[in-house]
Amino acid sequence: MFAGDQNGLQGDPRLKAISEAIRVVPHFPKPGIMFQDITTLLLDHKAFKDTVDIFVDRYRDMGISVVAGVEARGFMFGPSIALAIGAKFVPLRKPRKLPGEVISEAYVLEYGTDCLEMHVGAVQPGERALVIDDLVATGGTLSAAIRLLERVGAQVVECACVVGLREVKGQHGLNGKPLYILVEPRQQINGSAPSVNGIGVVNGIETCRHDDLILGGNFSSPVNTTPKSD
Amino acid sequence: MQRALIFSSSNPIYSQLSTTIAPPDSAVFPKRDGGWIGPFSSNQPPVFRLRNYKRTLLPPLCSASDSVANQPTMASQDEQDPRISKISSAIRVIPNFPKPGIMFQDITTLLLDTKAFRDTIDLFVERYRGKDISVVAGIEARGFIFGPPIALAIGAKFVPMRKPNKLPGEVISEEYSLEYGTDKMEMHVGAVQAGERALVIDDLIATGGTLCAAIRLLERVGVHVVECACVIELPELKGRDRLGDKPLFVLVSST
Numbered sequence: 001m002f003a004g005d006q007n008g009l010q011g012d013p014r015l016k017a018i019s020e021a022i023r024v025v026p027h028f029p030k031p032g033i034m035f036q037d038i039t040t041l042l043l044d045h046k047a048f049k050d051t052v053d054i055f056v057d058r059y060r061d062m063g064i065s066v067v068a069g070v071e072a073r074g075f076m077f078g079p080s081i082a083l084a085i086g087a088k089f090v091p092l093r094k095p096r097k098l099p100g101e102v103i104s105e106a107y108v109l110e111y112g113t114d115c116l117e118m119h120v121g122a123v124q125p126g127e128r129a130l131v132i133d134d135l136v137a138t139g140g141t142l143s144a145a146i147r148l149l150e151r152v153g154a155q156v157v158e159c160a161c162v163v164g165l166r167e168v169k170g171q172h173g174l175n176g177k178p179l180y181i182l183v184e185p186r187q188q189i190n191g192s193a194p195s196v197n198g199i200g201v202v203n204g205i206e207t208c209r210h211d212d213l214i215l216g217g218n219f220s221s222p223v224n225t226t227p228k229s230d
Numbered sequence: 231m232q233r234a235l236i237f238s239s240s241n242p243i244y245s246q247l248s249t250t251i252a253p254p255d256s257a258v259f260p261k262r263d264g265g266w267i268g269p270f271s272s273n274q275p276p277v278f279r280l281r282n283y284k285r286t287l288l289p290p291l292c293s294a295s296d297s298v299a300n301q302p303t304m305a306s307q308d309e310q311d312p313r314i315s316k317i318s319s320a321i322r323v324i325p326n327f328p329k330p331g332i333m334f335q336d337i338t339t340l341l342l343d344t345k346a347f348r349d350t351i352d353l354f355v356e357r358y359r360g361k362d363i364s365v366v367a368g369i370e371a372r373g374f375i376f377g378p379p380i381a382l383a384i385g386a387k388f389v390p391m392r393k394p395n396k397l398p399g400e401v402i403s404e405e406y407s408l409e410y411g412t413d414k415m416e417m418h419v420g421a422v423q424a425g426e427r428a429l430v431i432d433d434l435i436a437t438g439g440t441l442c443a444a445i446r447l448l449e450r451v452g453v454h455v456v457e458c459a460c461v462i463e464l465p466e467l468k469g470r471d472r473l474g475d476k477p478l479f480v481l482v483s484s485t
Contacts, residue, residue: 044387
């Protein structure tokens with residue numbers, strides 16, 4: 001669901017400012033991809049703070065004890081949310097980054113697979129968890145994150161992303177878990193976002209998590225991937 | 231051995247950043263061969279050790295039984311912030327990672343301790359708030375965990391310093407040495423402006439190679455790097471020396 005659909009956040013000017021603070025870099029990491037660059041959001045203190053505040057307001061009273069952030073851009077948002085809601089922060093990392101004992105979850109790319117890891121013992125059975133990343137494309141990485149947490153008996157309450165399309169396409173579908181997104185990807189390089197309030201679907205846009213499947217907009221495109229990096 | 235640094239909350243932050251603190255004449259510090267050395271020359275309060283910890287690579291700076299003798303006597307420098315010991319003990323040491331002989335300082339256990347993580351951020355924020363710092367640069371990837379909460383709390387922007395080919399758009403690069411070979415660090419063009427005051431944040435300083443690369447990137451675009459801040463320092467690797475005239479602030483020192 002989109003933040004702008006929610007009671008109280010419809011027409012919230014913070015969402016417009018957040019959307020406009022995100023830079024679109026065309027043809028990165030490869031031709032045809034309109035990369036949604038959140039680093040410019042991090043340069044705008046007010047917009048960055050508002051981003052965190054909107055998530056915190058939503059999750060503060062949900063009894064969440066774990067915020068799991070996906071490497072590496074999930075690390076930029078997750079800890080601030082965790083600190084504000086009194087939850088622990090658990091990094092979900094690429095293979096061989098975490099020292100000590102880990103569990104791994106593989107997920108499918110166009111060619112081959114990649115892996116997400118979590119520390120054994122970081123999360124206890126019965127804990128309520130939030131998964132956070134900067135952007136959701138097809139949901140492959142988020143689905144792997146959900147599986148990791150569920151394997152150790154945690155309950156994933158929701159996945160939260162700053163940017164994402166209204167419909168998560170692709171075969172993953174987040175295992176039925178709810179997805180909360182602040183803004184849609186922008187097609188324009190400059191100027192205002194066409195669908196901050198969530199009306200309509202951005203046509204012809206391809207957005208990329210940079211390591212996951214490319215998500216098509218209103219057209220069907222072959223599933224395509226870039227080498228795993230973030 | 232994990233040692234907690236003495237963090238004196240009575241010491242004004244501004245003076246810590248801009249002047250050299252002379253420890254009292256009565257303060258003495260151990261050195262490797264068992265003798266004593268004079269006061270520190272850097273802007274860093276003295277340290278004392280906390281608990282036993284076996285290090286496989288280098289001999290200990292001093293034995294645990296010296297701990298009482300290490301404590302400085304001057305009041306303004308021997309108050310240890312009570313938060314430090316919990317932070318220190320929340321850090322897990324993993325032997326032989328990523329390779330034999332390395333005792334890896336794992337901060338992920340600190341992130342699981344909500345109070346200790348909160349305190350870690352608070353200690354940095356208390357030091358840097360109100361000091362006209364407009365940029366917090368965090369080094370990939372663990373610098374991304376500590377940097378943004380600090381940036382948000384002090385009203386600064388957060389700038390990620392990344393491995394090659396991760397940042398989209400135009401970047402500047404700085405090469406730095408590894409034990410074998412080199413690596414590169416990148417920063418976005420236009421992220422920072424000349425004249426801005428910056429902090430560089432990472433979880434740990436070892437040799438100081440990555441921090442130096444980050445400093446060079448920022449200085450190349452005319453930014454003034456006020457200080458480097460890390461949760462942990464490995465003092466035997468002499469990263470502090472490698473930073474030269476750039477001050478370093480750490481919470482925990484580990485030998």
